[in-house]
Amino acid sequence: MADQLGTVEGEDYMRKLWIGLTYLVFALLLIAPLGKMVFGAFNEGIGGLTSAILRPEALHALMMTGFIVLTVTLLNTLFGMMMALYLVRGSWMSHSIKRFLNSIVDLPYAVSPVIGGLMIVLMLGPGSIVGAFFEKVGFQIVYAFPGMVIATLFVTFPLMVREVMPVLQEIGAQQEEAASTLGAYGWTTFWRVTWPSIRWAVVYGVVLTVARSLGEFGAVLVVSGNIMNKTQTATTLVYQDVENFNVTSANSVSLVLAVFAVGLLLTMEWAKKRKGVH
Amino acid sequence: MNIILRHKGWTWGFRSTVMLYFVLLVILPLLGVYYHSFSLGFHSLIESLSDPIAWKSVLLTLELAIFSTLINVVVGTMIGWVLVRYQFPGKAFLNSLVDLPFALPTAVGGLMILLLLGPGSLIGSAAESLGFEIVFHQPAIVIAMVFVTFPFVIRAVQPLLEELEPSEEEAARTLGASGPRVFFKVILPSMLPGMISGGMLAFSRAMAEFGAVVLVAGNIPGRTLIASVFIYGEVESDNTAGAAAVSILLLTLSFTVLWLINWVQSKGKTI
Numbered sequence: 001m002a003d004q005l006g007t008v009e010g011e012d013y014m015r016k017l018w019i020g021l022t023y024l025v026f027a028l029l030l031i032a033p034l035g036k037m038v039f040g041a042f043n044e045g046i047g048g049l050t051s052a053i054l055r056p057e058a059l060h061a062l063m064m065t066g067f068i069v070l071t072v073t074l075l076n077t078l079f080g081m082m083m084a085l086y087l088v089r090g091s092w093m094s095h096s097i098k099r100f101l102n103s104i105v106d107l108p109y110a111v112s113p114v115i116g117g118l119m120i121v122l123m124l125g126p127g128s129i130v131g132a133f134f135e136k137v138g139f140q141i142v143y144a145f146p147g148m149v150i151a152t153l154f155v156t157f158p159l160m161v162r163e164v165m166p167v168l169q170e171i172g173a174q175q176e177e178a179a180s181t182l183g184a185y186g187w188t189t190f191w192r193v194t195w196p197s198i199r200w201a202v203v204y205g206v207v208l209t210v211a212r213s214l215g216e217f218g219a220v221l222v223v224s225g226n227i228m229n230k231t232q233t234a235t236t237l238v239y240q241d242v243e244n245f246n247v248t249s250a251n252s253v254s255l256v257l258a259v260f261a262v263g264l265l266l267t268m269e270w271a272k273k274r275k276g277v278h
Numbered sequence: 279m280n281i282i283l284r285h286k287g288w289t290w291g292f293r294s295t296v297m298l299y300f301v302l303l304v305i306l307p308l309l310g311v312y313y314h315s316f317s318l319g320f321h322s323l324i325e326s327l328s329d330p331i332a333w334k335s336v337l338l339t340l341e342l343a344i345f346s347t348l349i350n351v352v353v354g355t356m357i358g359w360v361l362v363r364y365q366f367p368g369k370a371f372l373n374s375l376v377d378l379p380f381a382l383p384t385a386v387g388g389l390m391i392l393l394l395l396g397p398g399s400l401i402g403s404a405a406e407s408l409g410f411e412i413v414f415h416q417p418a419i420v421i422a423m424v425f426v427t428f429p430f431v432i433r434a435v436q437p438l439l440e441e442l443e444p445s446e447e448e449a450a451r452t453l454g455a456s457g458p459r460v461f462f463k464v465i466l467p468s469m470l471p472g473m474i475s476g477g478m479l480a481f482s483r484a485m486a487e488f489g490a491v492v493l494v495a496g497n498i499p500g501r502t503l504i505a506s507v508f509i510y511g512e513v514e515s516d517n518t519a520g521a522a523a524v525s526i527l528l529l530t531l532s533f534t535v536l537w538l539i540n541w542v543q544s545k546g547k548t549i
Contacts, residue, residue, distance in 0.1 A: 010457075011457065014457075015364055018356065018359070018360045018364065019360055019364055019366050021356065021360075022356065022357050022360040022361070022372065023368075023372075025353055025356075025357060026357075026372055026375060029424070029425060029428065030375055030378055030379075030425075030428075031375075032394055033387075033390035033391055033393070033394045033425075034378070034390060036390060036393045036394045036399075037386070037389065037390045037393055040393050079296055079299050079300075082292065082296045083296055083300060086293065086296060086297075090293075092293070101300070103537075103540060104300075104304060104305060105304075106536055106540070107304060107308060107533070107536070108304060109479075109482070109483075109536065110482050110486065110529070110532035110533055110535065110536040111308070111486065111529060111532065112485070112486035112487075112488060112505070112506045112509070112525075112528060112532075113486065113488050113489070113506075114488045114506045114507075114509045114510045114513070115311065115486075115506070115509060115525045115528065115529060116307075117513075118311065118509060118513055118518070118521055118522065118525060119307035119308065119310055119311050120307060121513065121518070122307075122310050122311060122314050122518060122522065123306065123307050123310045127518075150303070153303055154303055154304065154307065157303060157304060208380075211380065211381045214383060215381075215382065215383025215384060215385070215386070215489075216383075217383060217384055217385045217488065217489035218384075218488035218489055218506065218510070221510070222510065222513055234383075235383045235384075235385040235386070235489070236385075238383075238385050238386065238389060239385055239489075239492070239493065242389060242392070242493055247393070250389055251389070251393070254383075254385075254386045254389055254390075257382075257383050257386050258382060258386055261378070261381040261382045261383065261386075262378075262381070264381045265374060265375075265377055265378060265381045266374075268377060268381065269374050
């Protein structure tokens with residue numbers, strides 16, 4: 001009896017130790033850095049914060065990021081959803097081709113963003129055939145908006161596909177087939193049968209895509225050339241501010257980005273709960 | 279008839295658009311890097327790679343990524359375990375906070391670490407007076423890598439623990455197994471697949487990381503210059519051949535890891 005009581009006490013002690021350690025890791029690794037940055041943004045008071053955010057280059061950079069997020073999220077959602085549908089349902093592809101394509105979808109995860117940017121410079125830059133052609137026509141890809149969108153699209157490609165695919169696999173094709181034999185095909189089947197079951201996965205994929213395109217740095221830095229008031233995004237402006245030892249400005253722009261990130265985190269939690277329910 | 283034809287035309291058009299998009303966006307650029315680094319001949323590729331700054335940067339990346347992955351596997355398993363098994367105040371909050379490094383731009387993550395541990399900060403100056411140097415040295419790179427890859431192991435271990443029946447554990451206990459014995463014989467084996475696949479994801483992400491690291495690393499060749507920062511430097515100085523050579527080395531390594539992850543995950547599960 002005494003021995004058993006000892007074990008219970010020991011276990012309670014262990015429990016407290018583990019919970020305490022968990023709090024310690026969170027505090028040191030996540031909360032302290034975040035808090036430090038938020039305080040750093042107010043280093044020069046509210047005035048310093050607003051004047052850093054209202055700098056013309058900061059406003060331009062935030063606008064650039066906004067446009068990229070919008071374009072990329074739209075395209076990636078559309079193509080990612082279709083890709084997932086084809087990879088799970090496409091009977092016009094053989095099984096082995098589907099498996100092969102499926103394994104390639106993940107590749108952008110393993111590619112360093114800098115390499116992603118380099119790839120686009122190599123393929124579409126001024127030195128390449130395609131890039132030279134477009135330049136002749138008067139259309140710039142690299143060191144301009146289109147290249148930055150392409151770089152971000154590359155980086156975000158797996159996010160939507162990987163969210164939608166498992167749900168499609170889970171619900172199976174029976175309902176869709178039933179709808180098809182009853183005469184409804186194509187869009188009707190998709191909107192009435194498929195969409196309701198995948199929509200929360202799509203919402204989750206959209207949130208992940210927004211987060212990734214908002215925060216993309218390496219690929220965009222290489223492709224954009226980081227030209228102030230032209231191709232500079234919010235994250236590359238933060239980088240430049242730090243390089244120039246302009247810490248308060250870097251903190252202020254970071255704070256704006258962090259506020260968005262926390263908003264996305266809350267949306268993620270909300271979508272995750274819905275996703276579980278379907 | 280007309281309707282069916284039109285419908286088929288649409289279907290065909292959609293299929294080829296999506297496939298073309300996939301090939302142009304993902305497959306072609308990847309092949310392009312390999313093509314570019316081999317196009318100047320095998321000799322020049324070897325020359326680019328035998329530059330000590332180049333191969334040392336890859337080696338250093340590998341070393342630090344392994345180190346940060348090990349930290350993440352140990353810490354992530356512990357946190358995953360605590361967040362599933364124990365009830366305590368603030369648990370839901372911590373559980374949502376896990377994903378913060380995914381939601382936060384990596385450059386912001388790097389800046390936060392720089393601020394917290396930098397020369398002017400409390401921790402930075404304390405460490406400096408003890409003779410430790412964190413920022414612009416290897417510890418900062420490891421911290422940045424651990425920060426960025428923090429959620430992977432936790433999110434891989436959690437579902438496995440939730441699935442584990444408490445009865446299995448109780449059975450082991452009633453049969454007289456001690457606490458540590460139950461842990462090593464019942465709980466750890468069930469978490470192992472998550473630790474491995476989460477750890478490998480964290481490893482491949484740490485190898486590729488750029489944004490968080492570039493701000494906190496000193497970028498001294500051979501000591502704090504990691505591969506992705508080296509590639510960026512080569513691109514900036516217009517040496518795309520050198521950048522592509524190191525890129526294919528890094529890419530091949532990462533693809534091997536990715537292939538291993540798929541292999542581990544597909545064991546016992548078919549697509």
